[in-house]
Amino acid sequence: MKIKSVKFEKTYYRYFEPFTISLGTHEDxxxxxxxxxxxxxxxxxxxxxTLFVISGETVEIMMQAEKTVQEMIVGEDVESYGKLFSRLQQLRATPAIKAAVEFAIxxxxxxxxxxxxxxFFGGAKDHIETDLTVGIMDLEKTLKKVKKIYEDGFRIIKIKVGKNFKEDVERVVESKKIAPEAVFIVDANQGFTPKEAIEFxxxxxxxxxxxxxxxxxxxxxxxEGLKLVRFNCPYPVAADESIFTKYDALRLIKxxxxxxxxxxxxxxxVSDALAIVHLAQSAGVQLxxxxxxxxxxxxxQSIHFAAGxxxxxxxxLDAHLSLDEKTFRGDFRQEGPHIYL
Structure with missing residues (x-):
């Protein structure tokens, strides 16, 4: 069956509260x-x-890709998705658009x-558990939010750090006291030097x-700094902003x-994400x-990819929980941290 049309439309959301990471604050x-x-x-x-501070994409840049995408895939058979994914690899400057178009296919x-x-992705699971993220805020607000998250049943809590070493340590340590059975993902968003990261x-x-x-x-x-931290700190170290493509992943694995x-x-x-999954599994790197x-x-999109x-x-996978959406549009059901397909 051939693709008749592909169209882009802007959508706008407000965060329930300002969301701050080491790279800046976002309100919408x-x-x-x-x-x-x-x-x-x-x-x-x-x-x-997308977030401009991470990928360099803006909505205006992404909208300009509409005509290019139309020329790439309109009139082609949707069953030939592998061929279409190969064409879409040319969208190197707009990976978020590549993801959206690939998933739409x-x-x-x-x-x-x-x-x-x-x-389609393999059907490995029909249920996953997500964390919930706490942005950078003062200690009182952090603990209030952690307490609410913990009471809502979340046992994996992600805390953003990287702006103030001393305050960040206190926020994480005191959060553990509020949520004694929780484990933590700590995300600095590039905020530390290697020496600071090890000390932290x-x-x-x-x-x-x-x-x-x-x-x-x-x-x-x-x-080299990331590797230094990995071999000199007690926690498993993850790359996020360092890896966009399968080639980035291959380099960091090597x-x-x-x-x-x-x-x-x-x-x-979607296509590079699948390749990264296979690379990581082959190398014994966790995901x-x-x-x-x-x-x-x-x-x-990510829920179906992860479960499949x-x-x-x-x-x-919690971004939607921070946005003021008028209509829920996901093909899943969520109960606290548990997401069901």
């Missing part, structure tokens, strides 16, 4: 919905979401043959904080710089999956 989110229609009227949907294809996307991890460890993933502690381009890779479809697209600022429509592949030790 502008995404792009991709609508792909086949000749028989079947519609596939995808969403592109998969969504339409799955509807045509009567399966759901997680089954050793300080938390001395306070017996269980950190299951220590995410992107140093600058994305400092691969350099022995990471214990974990954080895959985000918005950084890699987590994250998100940018997706609504329920966009987070749906069954490849991830940890899931950081």
């Amino acid at each position: 989110q502008e995404n792009i919905e991709v609508r792909l229609e086949l000749e028989d009227g079947t519609v596939g949907l995808g969403e592109a979401s 998969i969504d339409a294809f799955c509807k045509r043959i009567g399966i759901r996307p997680y089954e 991890a050793n300080t938390l460890h001395s306070e017996r904080v269980e950190v299951v993933v220590y995410e992107q502690p140093v600058n994305r381009y400092n691969i 350099e022995e710089a990471v214990d974990f890779i954080n895959i985000k479809l918005m950084k890699s697209g 987590m999956i994250g998100c940018m600022g997706e609504s329920s429509l966009g987070i749906n 592949t069954g490849a991830f030790a940890y899931h950081d």
Whole structure:
């Protein structure tokens, strides 16, 4: 069945509260919905979401890719998705658009043959557990938020750090007291030097904080620094901003710089994400999956990918919970940290 049309539409959301990481503060989110229609009227949907400080994409840049995408895939058979994915590799400057278009193709294809996307990806699981993220804020607000998250049943809590060493240590240590049975993902978003990152991890460890993933502690381009942290701190070290493509993943694996890779479809697209999964599994590197600022429509993509592949030790798929959405549009059901397909 041939692709009849593909269209982009801007969407806009407000965060319930300002969301701060070491790279800046965000109060709203502008995404792009991709609508792909086949000749028989079947519609596939995808969403592109990005943070300029991480990927360099803006909504204006992504919207300009609409005509290029149309020229690449309109009139082609949706069943030939492998060929289409190869063409879409040219969208190197707009990985979020690549992800949204690839998923829209998969969504339409799955509807045509009567399966759901997680089954397309392998059907390994029909249930995953996500963490919930606490942005950078003062101690009082941090503890209030951690307490609420813990009471809501979340046992994996992600805390953003990287702006103030002393305050960040206190926020994480005191959070552990509020949530004694929780484990933590600590994400510096490139906020530390290698020496600071090692000291920070050793300080938390001395306070017996269980950190299951220590995410992107140093600058994305400092691969030697990332490796230094990995071999000199007690926690598993993950790369996030350092890895966009399968080629980035291959380099970090060969350099022995990471214990974990954080895959985000918005950084890699679906096709490169699949390649990274296979690379990591072959090398014995663990995986987590994250998100940018997706609504329920966009987070749906990563949920189906994660459940279908069954490849991830940890899931950081909570962006939609921070956005003021008028209509829930995901093909999943969520009960606290538990997400069911």
